[in-house]
Amino acid sequence: MTREIRVYGxxxxxxxVSVRERxxxxxxxxxxxxxxxxxxGALDEGVLLSTCNRVEVVATTSDAREARRQVLGYFNQRAxxxxxxxxxxxxxxxxxxxxxxxxASGLDSMVLGEPQIxxxxxxxxxxxxxxGSTGTLLSRCFDRSFKVAKRVRSxxxxxxxxxxxxxxxxxxxEKIFGDLVRRRVLLVGAGKMSEAAARSLTARGxxxxxxxxxxxxxxxxxxxxxxxxxxxxxxxTELAEADVVISSTAKEGYVITHxxxxxxxxxxKFRQLFLIDIAxxxxxxxxxxxxxxxxxxxxxxxxRVSHANMSARxxxxxxxxxxxxxxxxxxxxxxxxxxxxxxxxxxxxxxREVVLRExxxxxxxxxxxxxxxxxxxxxxxxxxxxxxxxxxxxxxxxDSSSGEPGDGMALVEAVQELFALDVDTPxxxxxxxxxxxxxxxxxxxxxxxxxELATAESRARRS
Amino acid sequence: MGLLTLIFSLTGLAYAAxxxxxxVHLTRGKESAVRGGTRLLAAAxxxxxxxxxxxxxxxxxxxxxxIYQVLVLLSLLISVAFLLSMxxxxxxxxxxxxxxxxxxxxxxxxxxxxxxxxxxGVRSALLPVHIAVNVLGIVAFALAFATAVAYVIQEKLLxxxxxxxxxxxxxxxxxxxxFGLKLVTIGFPLFTLGMVSGSFxxxxxxxxxxxxxxxxxxxxxxxxxxxxxxxxxxxxxxxxxxxAIGTMLGFLCSLAALGGYLLRSAGGS
Numbered sequence: 001m002t003r004e005i006r007v008y009g010x011x012x013x014x015x016x017v018s019v020r021e022r023x024x025x026x027x028x029x030x031x032x033x034x035x036x037x038x039x040x041g042a043l044d045e046g047v048l049l050s051t052c053n054r055v056e057v058v059a060t061t062s063d064a065r066e067a068r069r070q071v072l073g074y075f076n077q078r079a080x081x082x083x084x085x086x087x088x089x090x091x092x093x094x095x096x097x098x099x100x101x102x103x104a105s106g107l108d109s110m111v112l113g114e115p116q117i118x119x120x121x122x123x124x125x126x127x128x129x130x131x132g133s134t135g136t137l138l139s140r141c142f143d144r145s146f147k148v149a150k151r152v153r154s155x156x157x158x159x160x161x162x163x164x165x166x167x168x169x170x171x172x173x174e175k176i177f178g179d180l181v182r183r184r185v186l187l188v189g190a191g192k193m194s195e196a197a198a199r200s201l202t203a204r205g206x207x208x209x210x211x212x213x214x215x216x217x218x219x220x221x222x223x224x225x226x227x228x229x230x231x232x233x234x235x236x237t238e239l240a241e242a243d244v245v246i247s248s249t250a251k252e253g254y255v256i257t258h259x260x261x262x263x264x265x266x267x268x269k270f271r272q273l274f275l276i277d278i279a280x281x282x283x284x285x286x287x288x289x290x291x292x293x294x295x296x297x298x299x300x301x302x303x304r305v306s307h308a309n310m311s312a313r314x315x316x317x318x319x320x321x322x323x324x325x326x327x328x329x330x331x332x333x334x335x336x337x338x339x340x341x342x343x344x345x346x347x348x349x350x351x352r353e354v355v356l357r358e359x360x361x362x363x364x365x366x367x368x369x370x371x372x373x374x375x376x377x378x379x380x381x382x383x384x385x386x387x388x389x390x391x392x393x394x395x396x397x398x399d400s401s402s403g404e405p406g407d408g409m410a411l412v413e414a415v416q417e418l419f420a421l422d423v424d425t426p427x428x429x430x431x432x433x434x435x436x437x438x439x440x441x442x443x444x445x446x447x448x449x450x451x452e453l454a455t456a457e458s459r460a461r462r463s
Numbered sequence: 464m465g466l467l468t469l470i471f472s473l474t475g476l477a478y479a480a481x482x483x484x485x486x487v488h489l490t491r492g493k494e495s496a497v498r499g500g501t502r503l504l505a506a507a508x509x510x511x512x513x514x515x516x517x518x519x520x521x522x523x524x525x526x527x528x529x530i531y532q533v534l535v536l537l538s539l540l541i542s543v544a545f546l547l548s549m550x551x552x553x554x555x556x557x558x559x560x561x562x563x564x565x566x567x568x569x570x571x572x573x574x575x576x577x578x579x580x581x582x583x584g585v586r587s588a589l590l591p592v593h594i595a596v597n598v599l600g601i602v603a604f605a606l607a608f609a610t611a612v613a614y615v616i617q618e619k620l621l622x623x624x625x626x627x628x629x630x631x632x633x634x635x636x637x638x639x640x641x642f643g644l645k646l647v648t649i650g651f652p653l654f655t656l657g658m659v660s661g662s663f664x665x666x667x668x669x670x671x672x673x674x675x676x677x678x679x680x681x682x683x684x685x686x687x688x689x690x691x692x693x694x695x696x697x698x699x700x701x702x703x704x705x706x707a708i709g710t711m712l713g714f715l716c717s718l719a720a721l722g723g724y725l726l727r728s729a730g731g732s
Binding site: 161171172174175176177178269270271272289292293295297301304305308309312 | 617621622624626627628633634635636637638699700701702703704705706
């Protein structure tokens with residue numbers, strides 16, 4: 001039975017947050033859960049990816065039914081009392097590889113092209129490596145997924161342009177002021193979004209002042225964001241000093257009026273001021289935008305930027321899909337080669353074994369041979385092996401390296417069948433299904449097989 | 464085609480191609496375009512220098528021989544100054560504004576007609592100094608002009624909320640404003656020295672200091688604009704759009720002053 005990569009998961013595509021939040025795990029929990037999953041016996045290798053938007057088990061198994069049962073059992077246990085069967089999606093073979101590549105590249109994310117997911121996939125793989133639940137297939141698959149994600153980022157515009165309001169606020173502030181270190185950010189009122197934007201700006205080195213009608217609220221917000229509180233009465237003075245103002249009050253009518261800003265602009269002389277009005281209804285009189293060196297962006301403006309960037313990402317998504325298609329095909333070819341290498345080694349061993357056995361049988365009849373004659377006989381045997389195998393091996397390799405992944409496998413399987421070759425590869429089920437946590441020796445055995453094959457090829461070329 | 468004409472054509476082509484690539488970088492944000500543009504600009508500078516050297520060695524014309532030679536020298540120095548400042552200030556995107564200036568100044572030297580050389584009586588030790596300080600001043604103003612154009616575009620984009628799509632590689636307003644001011648501060652004393660030395664020289668040759676030619680008139684106007692930019696900055700904190708427009712007008716006047724000299728030379732007066 002062929003061992004193949006499978007993905008079982010639940011994500012923001014169709015799974016309600018009430019279920020996802022039950023399944024989300026921290027690193028320690030992931031280590032325990034992954035250990036238990038692999039110890040269950042059906043998974044040969046496994047990686048558990050757990051974020052707020054998705055929980056996925058990427059595994060290799062030769063017993064798909066049992067693996068499914070165990071993974072669903074795990075999901076149901078975590079989501080209890082909810083049942084997850086109707087939410088779970090499942091991919092196998094190259095579809096699973098494609099899914100992983102899409103996830104790592106941000107194509108399957110809630111916010112298309114968001115970069116955090118790559119870090120989360122890397123973290124999940126690192127944790128699995130720590131647990132010892134990765135082997136040849138998953139290691140290669142994850143390594144490849146990181147490279148694919150990097151390629152997608154550098155060759156397409158999938159991750160270009162910010163789409164979150166706070167990132168856009170920072171980007172615009174940087175377009176005006178460049179470096180934000182020691183720039184003064186004034187937060188007027190409170191609100192989750194304005195707080196997030198203020199935090200993003202202060203994370204870039206800006207200094208924060210919080211003005212609020214409620215002094216208590218101003219103090220607590222300033223403490224939480226590392227700023228200083230000021231009463232609402234100090235608004236005009238603070239506006240004169242600020243570089244960036246984020247306003248988000250619940251007040252009806254304008255908090256920052258045109259008249260107020262006219263006075264402020266005079267005090268500021270010609271210094272630029274960037275005003276961000278996140279409040280609905282608006283806090284800042286839109287006429288302020290016409291004042292000298294004042295730039296005003298309201299919620300609609302910020303959303304327009306976000307939508308434009310998102311549209312650009314959507315246009316880039318088809319390029320990203322094309323890259324992923326190429327990379328999946330490459331991975332498929334590598335999978336095929338995993339089957340091919342041990343088959344070639346086994347075939348060569350089988351033929352050599354026959355030739356040497358016949359040579360040993362003939363030796364007594366030849367009488368005593370001197371060193372030169374013995375060397376010539378050995379050379380003859382090697383030459384027979386190499387010449388006999390040259391054409392079939394060339395054909396096998398040609399078939400596996402051309403066409404679609406999997407095309408050359410029919411011939412490989414035919415050779416295995418015809419010559420009764422007992423081949424154990426990472427892409428095949430082991431004869432003894434007793435599972436170890438990870439096929440730790442697989443890389444070494446594959447390396448040995450490849451090295452033996454290279455030696456044999458060089459011999460064939462010489463003969 | 465003579466060797467110098469060939470080098471002249473190659474230089475012009477390299478400038479034009481470099482200009483195209485910098486423009487692609489500005490509008491489409493392609494990094495490969497800026498690398499190509501920079502390499503082509505470096506190649507243009509090399510052939511440009513070869514052209515000047517060839518002119519000096521083969522035609523025995525030094526870079527201060529006439530106004531056309533001065534233009535060739537000026538465009539070379541503008542390109543070199545840009546290449547150096549671009550590395551320091553990461554302002555490669557300004558190449559889209561600088562390379563056309565260098566190209567136009569360089570090509571205008573190709574209009575060279577039968578210009579009479581500077582009369583012996585006019586030649587003095589002061590002439591190279593007068594030309595050098597003026598040229599260096601205008602080099603700084605040319606870079607300041609490109610910076611000011613970028614500032615005006617960036618400000619316009621931010622005001623009209625066009626912050627996605629083309630021209631997104633422009634530096635921040637603050638960087639452009641500071642860099643522009645620095646350049647005007649460097650260029651202004653040099654240009655002033657050029658004007659003072661020019662007046663001194665003109666008076667010494669018996670000219671009337673109260674009578675200005677068109678070129679001199681524009682030079683005075685350019686000086687007034689740049690002085691205005693610096694003074695209003697120091698006195699009233701002028702910056703941003705107004706300073707950028709003042710800088711642009713100042714540079715255009717200094718170009719017009721050069722144009723005046725060109726016309727005068729072409730007319731032989």
